[in-house]
Amino acid sequence: RSSDLSEEAEDEGSQITQQSVVKTYDDMTLDELEENEDEFGEEDERAIEMYRLQRIAEMQASQLKNKFGDVMEISGQDYIQEVTKAGEGLWVVLHLYKQGIPLCALINQHLSGLARKFPAVKFIKAISTTCIPNYPDRNLPTIFVYLEGAIRAQFIGPLVFGGMNLTKDEIEWKLAEAGAIKTDLEENPKKQIQDQLMTAIRCSAPTRRGSDSEDDE
Numbered sequence: 001r002s003s004d005l006s007e008e009a010e011d012e013g014s015q016i017t018q019q020s021v022v023k024t025y026d027d028m029t030l031d032e033l034e035e036n037e038d039e040f041g042e043e044d045e046r047a048i049e050m051y052r053l054q055r056i057a058e059m060q061a062s063q064l065k066n067k068f069g070d071v072m073e074i075s076g077q078d079y080i081q082e083v084t085k086a087g088e089g090l091w092v093v094l095h096l097y098k099q100g101i102p103l104c105a106l107i108n109q110h111l112s113g114l115a116r117k118f119p120a121v122k123f124i125k126a127i128s129t130t131c132i133p134n135y136p137d138r139n140l141p142t143i144f145v146y147l148e149g150a151i152r153a154q155f156i157g158p159l160v161f162g163g164m165n166l167t168k169d170e171i172e173w174k175l176a177e178a179g180a181i182k183t184d185l186e187e188n189p190k191k192q193i194q195d196q197l198m199t200a201i202r203c204s205a206p207t208r209r210g211s212d213s214e215d216d217e
Contacts, residue, residue, distance in 0.1 A: 069119040071095075071111050076130045082122070084149040091121045091180040096128040096135065096142040103158055103166070104141045110168040117172075118181045143171075145178040153178035162190070 074082050086092045095111055097104035108125060115123040128135040128142065135142075141161060145153040155161065155174060162170070169189040176183035 068122050069116055071115050071123045071125050074124050074126045079131055082124055083146055086122060086149060088148060092146040093123045093180060094144045095125040096131060097125060098128055098140055101140055103164060107141050110171050113168050114172055121180055145180050
């Protein structure tokens, strides 16, 4: 009987082990799953194979989403490949610039930060006349936003960007409005500045009106 008891105990022990494996394999890396595959039963192996395929698919999807992350320099001859044939569901942000224009340099700096923040979007830049011959400098900076090669938004000239006070958040908001990115900004950062200016005007206005009324008397 003692041998029967010991066999039952072993069976229970193996069942507990299998249960614990089922509970913990989803916390394992793919390498750990391979190392421990001898310990798994048939049911576990089927579940683990499905899980392994799911993990691989997730990793591939993540790699596709995060394949950019910086601003790539292109020339006119790269345009068709990098923009027109960019790929299905892919947003492209193209900055046309020239060296020696401070606002262009500022935008390139901001786009580098945004490229790291939104690695699923392809950020590219090109010296304007290499993409569009005789493109006028007065139109710089220019940003074009494309989806699957079709233009979805365009921002042309320094007035659109508001000069050298332009912030990275303001560009992020413009790109979010175009649909290229999903921003975590809750409202237009430009609006905050406008609200502050209006508040300052309102605060100073009563004083002026008061002094005017005193002068009238």
